[in-house]
Amino acid sequence: MKKLFALALLALLGSAQANDPLQKVRQFRQTHEHELLTEFEQLVAIPNVAADTANLRRTAGFIQEMMQRRGIKTQLLAAPTAGVPPVVFGEVRTPGATRTVIFYAHYDGQPVNPAQWREGLSPFKPTLATGPLDRGGQLATRPAPGQPLSPDWRLYARSASDDKAGVMTILTGYQALVASKLKPKVNIKFFFEGEEERGSPHLAEILARHKALLASDVWVICDGPVHQSGRKQVVFGARGDVNMSLKVYGPRRPLHSGHYGNWVPNPAMELSRLLASMTDSTGRVRVAGFYDDVTPLTPAEKTALAQVPNLDKTIQQELGFARPYGTGQSLVELLNQPSLNINGMQSANVGAQAANVIPTVATAVLDLRLVPGNDAQRQVQKVIRHIERQGYHVTRDEPTDAERAQFPRLVRVQPETGYNAQRTRLDLPIARQVVAAVQTTTPDRVVLLPTMGGSLPLYVFEQQLQAQTITVPVANYDNNQHAENENIRLGNLWDGIETMAAIMLLK
Amino acid sequence: MKKLFALALLALLGSAQANDPLQKVRQFRQTHEHELLTEFEQLVAIPNVAADTANLRRTAGFIQEMMQRRGIKTQLLAAPTAGVPPVVFGEVRTPGATRTVIFYAHYDGQPVNPAQWREGLSPFKPTLATGPLDRGGQLATRPAPGQPLSPDWRLYARSASDDKAGVMTILTGYQALVASKLKPKVNIKFFFEGEEERGSPHLAEILARHKALLASDVWVICDGPVHQSGRKQVVFGARGDVNMSLKVYGPRRPLHSGHYGNWVPNPAMELSRLLASMTDSTGRVRVAGFYDDVTPLTPAEKTALAQVPNLDKTIQQELGFARPYGTGQSLVELLNQPSLNINGMQSANVGAQAANVIPTVATAVLDLRLVPGNDAQRQVQKVIRHIERQGYHVTRDEPTDAERAQFPRLVRVQPETGYNAQRTRLDLPIARQVVAAVQTTTPDRVVLLPTMGGSLPLYVFEQQLQAQTITVPVANYDNNQHAENENIRLGNLWDGIETMAAIMLLK
Known part of the structure; x- marks a missing residue:
């Protein structure tokens, strides 16, 4: 009786369990999670810091292999400037589709200082732990194939979250649809950049050179963390x-x-x-x-901000400091x-x-x-x-x-060169559709954030392509992004696959 | 005619050339400078940072061998606390002598960060150069044995100046006297400490434990640089x-x-x-x-300060900064x-x-x-x-x-524990005698400095032994002491041998 009630409630709230296509996506992941984790470990094991162009090219090559395995036609887009890590591009045409969604993630990572990583960890030696190592988690070896993986386990490595998790969830979202014989409703393009952490100095010239190839109705940017509450979020802009x-x-x-x-x-x-x-x-x-x-901020943006759950006190306690900067404003303000x-x-x-x-x-x-x-x-x-x-x-x-x-x-x-901030309007029809798609994957209300604190070169897309961008992050908020001991919570990787698949099912 | 005049002037000024015993000391050094440099290179090649107790003990052992080669009776003075690098002590009694001079230097060095050393240099791989590497000097290999060594060449290594140069010049000053059949006029003791750069945390307990053994009329501390003008200096105190x-x-x-x-x-x-x-x-x-x-400061100290040559403008230019701290005071003030x-x-x-x-x-x-x-x-x-x-x-x-x-x-x-400053009175008879002895080695007027800017645990000697201390440095002032690229000018090493020998000839 109780169970039935819970199921009904979930269906009412967001209908994740009731959504057949997404159940198939989940089943695919559950059946293949060991293989997927192995592939992801191989991806994050390739060093990807800015100076190491040879390994950035290896990373790009590995991503091309991942795409080929999934039946995606792929090519490298070189910048006019020599020595720049290429964009890995891919495309899937859907017969009869009138709209195109292009998915963005980046495969380069922030610099590393291996000496600062916790004992037992190394930036490019992916390592599992039973939870966050700074709060009771222990280094662990993977259960035998066939045994389930706990969603609360973490994988530690540079770019495990930022942003190879983006590459992985986008490509696997597509893979799960195809394996489940679910047809995407839109044309899909893939765009994986190799210079984001350097400030995307050659992105503008790459976009300008390939305008036709990159035509789309919306760019879905998969980068950054979900809300600190664990709720999924859709973000309409980023700081420069x-x-x-x-x-x-x-x-x-x-x-x-x-x-x-x-x-x-x-x-x-x-x-x-x-x-x-x-x-x-x-x-x-x-x-x-x-x-x-x-x-x-516009009135709509102010309203959205006011609705963002405020976990400031909790986060502050977890991070261990007694007084935030500011004069009483919230983190999102x-x-x-x-x-x-x-x-x-x-x-x-x-x-x-x-x-x-x-x-x-x-x-x-x-x-x-x-x-x-x-x-x-x-x-x-x-x-x-x-x-x-x-x-x-x-x-x-x-x-x-x-x-x-x-x-x-x-x-x-x-x-350095840097780039400016960008903000997409909250009431844009395509934006509303993306939010609705993400909402199908979760019973919890999706958080709408007018801007994220982090930066993405969204401004460049707007300037070069007059493109609309919407950011849909997947990583856990406590991922040590940019620092030592970066990690991804496995559950976030799995949830991200469903999120990306849902957007691909956009009509 | 001119030459005769110059010689007469030198004789008047300080009588270095006319001083027979010291000429013999110089001849000894000139004849043996290749062997002496080899021995010194071996000494500085042994790592001597605080944490490396095994190598500090090796250093102490090597110094004992140096003393044995010179016919000096030696022993190690251990601190009551375990694990402390021992003091290397030595003693030479002079029949009929009524006074005792104890010579101090330290064999430990400041920490090193090898990555910060100039290319081609390594803290414990002594390397010769034709001059200061930051002002035109070039890395160089030693001339063949028998060829003279330029006094302007530098030897680069941690502690080449601070303070293995002290150990070397003290022991070689004594060696040169004995080899030249010159008899010291005083009893001589040797005291080489292994914890000076850590702030001498166990010096007090070692002094307290060996009061009788360490009895003396004066401690001559060989550490620090000579005056920036190149003139020799005698220093009456040190900052804590x-x-x-x-x-x-x-x-x-x-x-x-x-x-x-x-x-x-x-x-x-x-x-x-x-x-x-x-x-x-x-x-x-x-x-x-x-x-x-x-x-x-006392009136005598103020007078001495006023007589210190002021090279501030020259040093400032060499160091490349436009405005010193202070409100117009000189460096020594x-x-x-x-x-x-x-x-x-x-x-x-x-x-x-x-x-x-x-x-x-x-x-x-x-x-x-x-x-x-x-x-x-x-x-x-x-x-x-x-x-x-x-x-x-x-x-x-x-x-x-x-x-x-x-x-x-x-x-x-x-x-940390640290220690206080100390200052010996300028008009102390033994102080005047040491100054006179140093003056016999140089035609230039010896600089008298009431206190050096650097620190030495002189306060501990005063407290534990009521001892008088006088500091007689030998290193060049531009020795990069405490930092990367530490070096000694060979001419300062050679001059230091004469300085130490002259003090041993004190009546």
Whole structure:
């Protein structure tokens, strides 16, 4: 009796269990999950950091094999610039279909520092654990084939979440449909980029070169995490992003801190003073004009934001800090503002290698997140002007002897290209259809987010192709994306397959 | 005619050329410089960082062999605490001598980060160069035996200057006297420590345990650089030193800077703000009471300071910075103040490994230099109080979950033991005699420095043995002591042998 009631409730809420096609997709996954996990482990075992072009090409080749296994016609789209990791493109035409959905994910990953990974883990040696290792999970070996895999297990590896999970769920969503003899209702295209974590510097030229090939009604971007509550979410935009590195100069050679301390300027101290000048104690950026050109949210976006479940207190407790930045705003409200973050900083050594020296240089890497209205290079220029106002002479190269002699405060600033933010309208018909498709896969109400905090080169699609983009993430929120110990929860991988398949069944 | 005049002038100035015993010492060195360099290369090739106790013991053993080769009776003085690198002690009695001079150097070195050393160099692979590598010197192989070695060549290795040069010049000064059939006029003792760069944490207990054995009229400390002008110097004191590390906490795991930036506090930014609060833009320390307990200089010390040659402009140009800290004081004036230096700082990564993250922690190592009147632990407490005044909760261990939940600003502070400053009176008779002895080795006026900027555990000798200490350095000032690319100029090694021999001839 109880069971029947529960089933009825589920059917009412979202009809996931009642949806025949998706049940077949689930059955396919359940029957094949060991093989799928093996294939995914092979995919994440190939190193994919920006500098390693040989392995990025191996990754692209492996993805082509995955597509061929699934009967997808594939080709590599090279950038006009030499040495750029190619886009892996694929296409499936559906007879009679009038619309085309193009699925995007990226196969490159963030840089790694293997020394920072937890003992027993290595960025490109995928490793299973019974749960999150920082909260009780244990390293584990896979159950024998035929034994079920717990959805709460994690696979640890660089890009397990960001964003090889995107590649895997898109391709396997399609595979499950075909294996279940379910016909997609739309033409499907696949677009897997290899430079996203570098800021997609060649995406625009690739899009421009292949406009006809890439024609579509909507780009579905599979990247980023689902909501912290575990609920699926559909995201209508992303912040832009641009990185810049700052290098402050001290003496030409490292000096004994006793024989010269108090007299020779210490670049670590000067960099600290410079960075500290950039924000106040609430994290608000003090760079002049930093918030000036932000486009206000529409009423529909404000409403959507208000409906996003607020788990701030829970997340804060889990992350172990007592007071968030801001003056009482929620996480999602603050993500609709531009930000200035220190990604890392270094001067000489700490720990066992620390020595009593005045360092020669001190370096920090900043990332600036952008919201609609901001322009990446304009934002960089505001920061540079701020640095100059602190008395610095800004150089693009190593300072010359003459510059060292002339300027008491010397900093080398190297901005990257970056890209701007983008936001798709919430009331766009195709957007509503994608949301409805995702809703068929889950009894829980799908979270609609006007913008995600992370960045995706959505702006480039809009600019080059006048394309509409909608982001449908699959990864668990606690995936250590971008950092050491990146991981994916297996249940998120499996759920993602259903999500992608559902979108392919869009009429 | 001109030559005769020059010789007469030299004789007047310092009589180095006219001093027969020292000419013999020089001839001995000239005849044996290849063998001596080989022995010194073997000495510096043995790793000597604090954690590597096995190699520190090998170093001590090698020094004992050097002493045995020179006919010096030697023994190891162990600390009561287990696992401490032993002191290498030696003794030579001179029949009829009424006074005893004990020579001190240390055989341990500062930590190394081999990756930071220049290409072609490695901390424990001694390498010759034709001059300073940062100013035109080239890596070089040694001329054939019998060919003279240029005094301007450098030997690159950790501790080549600091302070295996001290061990080498002391032992070889004695060797040259004996080989030249010159009799020392005083009893000579040798004391080579193995923990100086760690702050000599067990020196006091070793001194206390061997008071009788270590009785002397004066300790001659051979450590540190000669004056920047190249002139020899005698130093009457050293600053004290104590290190402390600060670790500021952010979120428990590293976070994607897009999805959490603006909301989760960034520990690199907070550490920057904390460090920036500690000094003003002239480098003056803003920690309350930091300068309060400084003992003023005596009139004699002020006079000596005023006579130190001022090469500040030259050094500044060479080091490549446009404005020193301070408000117009000279380098030697500022070295008579306590200081607060950032030895190093780090948070996440920079350069190729930088990722778009909010780091979990940010760390800095400070060293506080102390002058007479300061107490190491009192100075540390002032800094801790300053940190607390910036709103921080200070812990000694990793913060607990409860501390993370309660305190918005959390820092772990780990102070080391350190030691205080010491200064010997300039008008002490034995001090005057040592100065006179050093003056016999050079036509240039010896520089008298009331205190060096660097630190030596002189305070411990005074406290434990009521001993008088005088420091007679030998290394070139541009030796990269404590940092990567440490080196000694061969001419300084050779001059040091003569300096040490001259002191042994003290009546």
